[in-house]
Amino acid sequence: MRLAALPLLLAPLLLPAMTQAANLIVCTEASPEGFDVVQYNSLTTTNASADVLMNRLVDFDAQGARLVPSLAESWTVSADGLTYDFKLRSGVKFHSTEYFKPTRDLNADDVLFSFNRMLDASNPWHKIAQSGFPHAQSMQLPALIKAIEAPDPHTVRFVLNRADATFLATLSMGFASIYSAEYTAQLLKAGTPEKLNTQPIGTGPFVFKRFQKDAVVRYSGNPDYFAGKPAIDTLVYAITPDANVRLQKVRRNECQVALSPKPLDIQAASEDPNLKVEKTEAFMTAFVAINTQHPPFDKPEVRQAVNLAFDKANYLKAVFEGTAESAAGPFPATTWSYAKDLPGYAHDVAKAKALVAKAGLKDGTKTTIWTRPSSSLLNPNPGLGAQLLQADLKQIGIDAEIRVIEWGELIRRAKAGEHDLLFMGWAGDNGDPDNFLTPQFSCAAVQSGTNFARYCDKGLDTLITDGKATSDQAARSKLYQQAQAQIQQQALWLPLAHPTAAVLTRKEVSGYQVSPFGRQDFYKVTVK
Incomplete structure (x- = not known):
């Protein structure tokens, strides 16, 4: 859940040619189940998909304990709590990859597709998701949401059947990420809808490059990200199930961030002058x-x-x-x-x-x-x-x-x-x-x-x-x-x-904050 405030772009770091200051390797504990995040409910999958590849209408600022704008730059709620109008940010671009070249910026059609796919049983994408839509179903969104409308290309309106105090906060969850209606139409026309789970497209700070199960996920920095290009050029998730191996890798600088350390590893890292232990109370x-x-x-x-x-x-x-x-x-x-x-x-x-x-x-x-x-x-x-x-x-x-x-x-x-x-x-x-x-x-x-x-x-x-x-x-x-x-x-x-949520990082890593919700935000991270 990233903050909506847009940080200034960082000036390029002038470092010796032998260093890889614009690369970040993160040692994670397991493979994601896939990249079509709406089908899954595990944090591992959310970290590898929604957190780096995608955005939602709103985000939750864990430090400020408040909802903040993301793809929606503003919103209003009717007095009876039944109608939510979201004004979409202009100029938001979807990822351009070898397998998809967008021809337009994000608009209301993308939001309508992303939710109607989960809510409307007659939508052609509804039955394609082999794992269903666990969060949308458990949150009872099909019964809650009466209609989703687009008064204009940059406005989306949700009309609810009943007031729900949790609705706005629910939209900050990973499963509420916004997909490209243009890309999904391309996949459906080609008869390859399953590729949405293996070749994802989003609007987020990083672009998907490659996934090797139980080994690695590779991403590149998104040069067209609406908040500005991230300082990291290449992001790698090195899938490392053994916590002790994750500790050894971060010590050897084979990764710069190690997730889910064991308690003994936290103590060992706190005594290592080359490492930092970032902590927060976990929700x-x-x-x-x-x-x-x-x-x-x-x-x-x-x-x-x-x-x-x-x-x-x-x-x-x-x-x-x-x-x-x-x-x-x-x-x-x-x-x-x-x-x-x-x-x-x-x-x-x-x-x-x-x-x-x-x-x-x-x-x-x-x-x-x-x-x-x-x-x-x-x-x-x-x-x-x-x-x-x-x-x-x-x-x-x-x-x-x-x-x-x-x-x-x-x-x-x-x-x-x-x-x-x-x-x-x-x-x-x-x-x-x-x-x-x-x-x-x-x-x-x-x-x-x-x-x-x-x-x-x-x-x-x-x-x-x-x-x-x-x-x-x-x-x-x-x-x-x-x-x-x-x-x-x-x-x-x-x-x-x-x-207590703890993450190990190298001393050279700046800008990383541990989320109490287990979410991962590498957009603001730099490596000196």
């Missing part, structure tokens, strides 16, 4: 999703027993090593509407055993624990975390098999609801608590796949929906606190941690 929650559609976890007593049996203090010490706060529910404690007085689940093996017996499992049961192979900010040590959970469940008669699944496959299968217990994490996009509630606990999100607990309850759904229907923050807080109470009582998650 994120690590958790184990409990699939309520799979027996025996369809019984709340068993889900509650899982929460009671797990020694969370031991887990936090072993896995996060002092770099995270204990999570009691879906929201970080700094979130407005956070319910601080909920009882939670203290570690109590005897009580957990009693609940398992009450659920009719006196002879025990078997299950599976799914986790990823590579470390991440929300799961610094996947293997150790899964083993700790496995051992604690064993104490209450639940025999769990650990399954390590490649990230892309893990996400795909988890969205289909194949998991039992799933180590997962969620990052909010703009500080609004609904960024956790609607995607993770609404009935619509069960259908879209982002509700990993697979829990649909009319009462909880009503609390979430009513919370979005009013702009009164006090009223919203009351509803959201009731929702948190139900989520905790039903034990839909095993909440784990709210981490």
Whole structure:
């Protein structure tokens, strides 16, 4: 989520010919699932597509905690909260590549295409997305948006069926990125619509060049970017699953930025005179999703027993090593509407055993624990975390098999609801608590796949929906606190941690800021 303020262009750096000051290599932890960001919900994919290649109508300024202009230079909202008019910025150009040469600048047709594709089942692009539109579906945009109109080529009007306090902030999310209607028409005419996922086009600060799965993504600086050409000429994502290898690479200057370091690596980097550790409190929650559609976890007593049996203090010490706060529910404690007085689940093996017996499992049961192979900010040590959970469940008669699944496959299968217990994490996009509630606990999100607990309850759904229907923050807080109470009582998650977001950089890197939402902005970065 980039700031809309347009920085002055930086003068070219005069450096020896042997240096590559205009290149930036970023060591990342996993491959993106693709580049058609609307089809996916993982942060890894958003980082590789929406964050560098694309723009949205508005952005969220994390430092100022406010929405700011992006492709829309201004907007107005009607008094009844049902009509939003966006005035588009003039002169915004789409990327020019070997596979696409735009003949016009961005206009309202591009915005209409980008949203109608997700909302209109009759749109020819609607059924082409093999992974569907998880965010648009879980956010219930097809039911929310009554019409999208273009009063003129540089004005877009959204008409809603009901007022929604989260609508404007939702437009800053990666899935709301704006696509080229001209490029997609070209692909459809050629009979190659799948290329939108492998040969992306956007308006963002970097232009896609090449992707080699599990190896590298290459981008070049966009000379026609509306905010001015970035100082970086070449941006490379070096896909490096092992966190220790990422540390070694940044030490050797094989990459200048390393994402998702392990806690021990953060300590090591802080003692290295050539490195910097950039930190911020993350608006994120690590958790184990409990699939309520799979027996025996369809019984709340068993889900509650899982929460009671797990020694969370031991887990936090072993896995996060002092770099995270204990999570009691879906929201970080700094979130407005956070319910601080909920009882939670203290570690109590005897009580957990009693609940398992009450659920009719006196002879025990078997299950599976799914986790990823590579470390991440929300799961610094996947293997150790899964083993700790496995051992604690064993104490209450639940025999769990650990399954390590490649990230892309893990996400795909988890969205289909194949998991039992799933180590997962969620990052909010703009500080609004609904960024956790609607995607993770609404009935619509069960259908879209982002509700990993697979829990649909009319009462909880009503609390979430009513919370979005009013702009009164006090009223919203009351509803959201009731929702948190139900989520905790039903034990839909095993909440784990709210981490500190940290990124390692070389001393030569300037202008990089860690996002509390896990987003990546390399537009303002320079390398001396």
